[in-house]
Amino acid sequence: MPAPFILDRSSVTQVMAWVLAALLPGVAVYVWVFGPGILVTLSLATVTALAAEAAMLKARGYPVKPFLTDLSAIVTAWLLALSLPSLAPWWLIITGTVFAIVVAKHLYGGLGQNIFNPAMVGYAVLIVSFPVQMTQWSGPIELTPSSLSFAQSAAVIFGGDFPKAALDAVTMATPLDTLRTGLLQQLTIDEIMPKSIFGQYGGTGFEWLAAAFLVGGLLLWALRIIGWQVPLAFLAGIWLTAGFLHFFDAGRFGAPWFHLFAPSVMLGAFFIATDPVSGATTPRGKLIFGFGAGFLTIIIRTWGGYPDGVAFAILLMNLSVPLIDAWTQPRIYGGSKRNGKDPSA
Amino acid sequence: MMTATEFRSLFQNGLNKQNAGLVQLLGLCPLLAISNTLVNALALGLATMLVMVFSSGAVSGVRNFVPHEIRIPVFVLIIAALVTVIDLAMHAYVHRLYLVLGIFIPLITTNCIVLARADAFASKNHPLHSMVDAFAMGLGLTLVLVVLGGFRELAGQGTLLSGINLVFGEEAKQFVLHVLPNYQGFLLAILPPGAFISLGLLIAAHNWNKARAEQRAHAAIPSPA
Numbered sequence: 001m002p003a004p005f006i007l008d009r010s011s012v013t014q015v016m017a018w019v020l021a022a023l024l025p026g027v028a029v030y031v032w033v034f035g036p037g038i039l040v041t042l043s044l045a046t047v048t049a050l051a052a053e054a055a056m057l058k059a060r061g062y063p064v065k066p067f068l069t070d071l072s073a074i075v076t077a078w079l080l081a082l083s084l085p086s087l088a089p090w091w092l093i094i095t096g097t098v099f100a101i102v103v104a105k106h107l108y109g110g111l112g113q114n115i116f117n118p119a120m121v122g123y124a125v126l127i128v129s130f131p132v133q134m135t136q137w138s139g140p141i142e143l144t145p146s147s148l149s150f151a152q153s154a155a156v157i158f159g160g161d162f163p164k165a166a167l168d169a170v171t172m173a174t175p176l177d178t179l180r181t182g183l184l185q186q187l188t189i190d191e192i193m194p195k196s197i198f199g200q201y202g203g204t205g206f207e208w209l210a211a212a213f214l215v216g217g218l219l220l221w222a223l224r225i226i227g228w229q230v231p232l233a234f235l236a237g238i239w240l241t242a243g244f245l246h247f248f249d250a251g252r253f254g255a256p257w258f259h260l261f262a263p264s265v266m267l268g269a270f271f272i273a274t275d276p277v278s279g280a281t282t283p284r285g286k287l288i289f290g291f292g293a294g295f296l297t298i299i300i301r302t303w304g305g306y307p308d309g310v311a312f313a314i315l316l317m318n319l320s321v322p323l324i325d326a327w328t329q330p331r332i333y334g335g336s337k338r339n340g341k342d343p344s345a
Numbered sequence: 346m347m348t349a350t351e352f353r354s355l356f357q358n359g360l361n362k363q364n365a366g367l368v369q370l371l372g373l374c375p376l377l378a379i380s381n382t383l384v385n386a387l388a389l390g391l392a393t394m395l396v397m398v399f400s401s402g403a404v405s406g407v408r409n410f411v412p413h414e415i416r417i418p419v420f421v422l423i424i425a426a427l428v429t430v431i432d433l434a435m436h437a438y439v440h441r442l443y444l445v446l447g448i449f450i451p452l453i454t455t456n457c458i459v460l461a462r463a464d465a466f467a468s469k470n471h472p473l474h475s476m477v478d479a480f481a482m483g484l485g486l487t488l489v490l491v492v493l494g495g496f497r498e499l500a501g502q503g504t505l506l507s508g509i510n511l512v513f514g515e516e517a518k519q520f521v522l523h524v525l526p527n528y529q530g531f532l533l534a535i536l537p538p539g540a541f542i543s544l545g546l547l548i549a550a551h552n553w554n555k556a557r558a559e560q561r562a563h564a565a566i567p568s569p570a
Contacts, residue, residue, distance in 0.1 A: 091529075095531075103542070107545075107549075125533055128532060128533055128536065128538075129530075129531050129532040129533040129534075130529070130531075130532070133529075
């Protein structure tokens with residue numbers, strides 16, 4: 001048996017299976033905090049992603065079965081579904097998933113060739129095109145007057161006859177939405193933060209969700225499926241940028257803890273920014289990539305047109321990857337200090 | 346004066362083989378910016394075509410008197426004068442459409458495809474040939490604009506010919522086709538990224554069609570036994 005004798009965890013299917021497994025704590029907490037609607041969203045996104053993937057593989061003349069069963073389409077579907085409002089209408093979920101798989105993944109050349117993270121492209125398309133439907137979040141069960149069962153959630157998502165009043169009783173603005181609206185009404189952070197949606201750190205319920213994604217992310221790191229550079233640099237980018245702003249004007253800028261545990265940061269840091277295809281590949285490049293994404297997230301959250309900026313920040317950094325990789329080529333041992341240049345020149 | 350073969354080859358180039366929008370990728374700035382509805386796209390396409398036909402004719406007419414070294418400034422002056430005429434005419438007769446198209450009418454002056462036909466074709470050919478060539482090229486560009494505008498309008502707001510009242514007055518509003526009633530709207534198609542994505546899809550379809558035609562032509566030749 002040839003060396004190396006190290007357990008190989010590198011096949012695409014294995015990596016994707018671990019990523020899905022690491023998302024499970026997050027999904028479980030999601031169901032516990034927000035109700036079972038997310039299961040409908042996840043299933044619909046999964047079925048759509050597999051259908052779109054199969055159709056595109058067939059159209060491009062690839063063998064369907066080996067590529068369809070590598071689970072990469074399901075990972076994209078889950079990441080998108082977990083970013084969408086939990087009561088998003090069915091056509092929203094299908095549009096986003098189809099766009100992610102067909103345009104962002106296959107039109108760019110399929111698995112391993114896409115320059116943008118497909119799930120984030122799907123999210124960006126939806127938030128730009130359907131801002132109203134993208135705000136239909138069910139609130140944390142402990143804060144809303146009533147909650148929806150699995151069947152009721154499915155009825156809302158598939159657009160069955162559902163009383164508007166009953167829907168209003170279960171939906172709520174997310175913490176970041178509430179923060180944004182409050183700031184636009186000239187309230188200070190101290191006046192906004194006591195609202196019940198904010199909880200201890202990142203929002204009632206949302207902070208538990210963030211903790212669950214953090215656990216899943218640490219699992220992926222412990223298994224060496226993702227490196228430490230991108231998540232750590234991403235969280236540092238959020239923390240330092242938000243902390244810097246908060247330090248200068250605590251009345252206008254949210255606390256760094258809030259920004260870290262607010263929805264989507266942990267998911268973005270451990271599961272989306274660590275995408276090996278659309279992210280930076282050199283060790284120093286990963287640090288720059290992660291920090292840049294965290295920095296831009298806070299900038300977009302604070303001054304952008306949308307409440308959250310994780311998706312746009314990661315897409316912008318995806319765009320910068322060729323440049324970052326070119327800048328940060330590691331020096332080959334024994335080579336010159338200046339990359340690729342003749343030392344005598 | 347002009348044989349049928351020449352005539353046909355000019356049109357084949359303009360509409361298909363050398364299409365300004367899909368093959369040469371010239372004049373993309375107005376193509377992407379103004380293709381958000383069918384009416385806008387058609388109006389800008391026709392205006393560009395008109396400028397191209399007359400500028401090519403004029404450039405071809407003076408081609409033997411213009412020194413080679415200063416030909417570009419001369420051509421640009423001719424084109425700019427014609428664009429000014431179109432600009433003032435649209436300002437006078439379709440004022441509301443003129444307001445919608447805005448800066449993109451004066452910008453026809455700087456449209457690469459207009460100058461490209463003037464320099465590459467009209468400055469070397471007879472006025473009649475030049476005008477036919479410019480017409481074919483302009484028609485090719487207009488067709489791409491119309492397809493793009495129609496597609497973006499349909500995907501974006503589910504209608505066709507919206508804004509036709511800007512040209513023909515309020516009573517023309519009944520001509521607006523609500524193809525998809527109760528459509529939610531797909532904002533991305535109308536926003537700038539939608540223009541890039543739609544044009545990309547259109548170019549891909551054109552290339553695919555070309556590749557298939559070549560394959561068929563290849564298959565038609567019997568392979569030597």
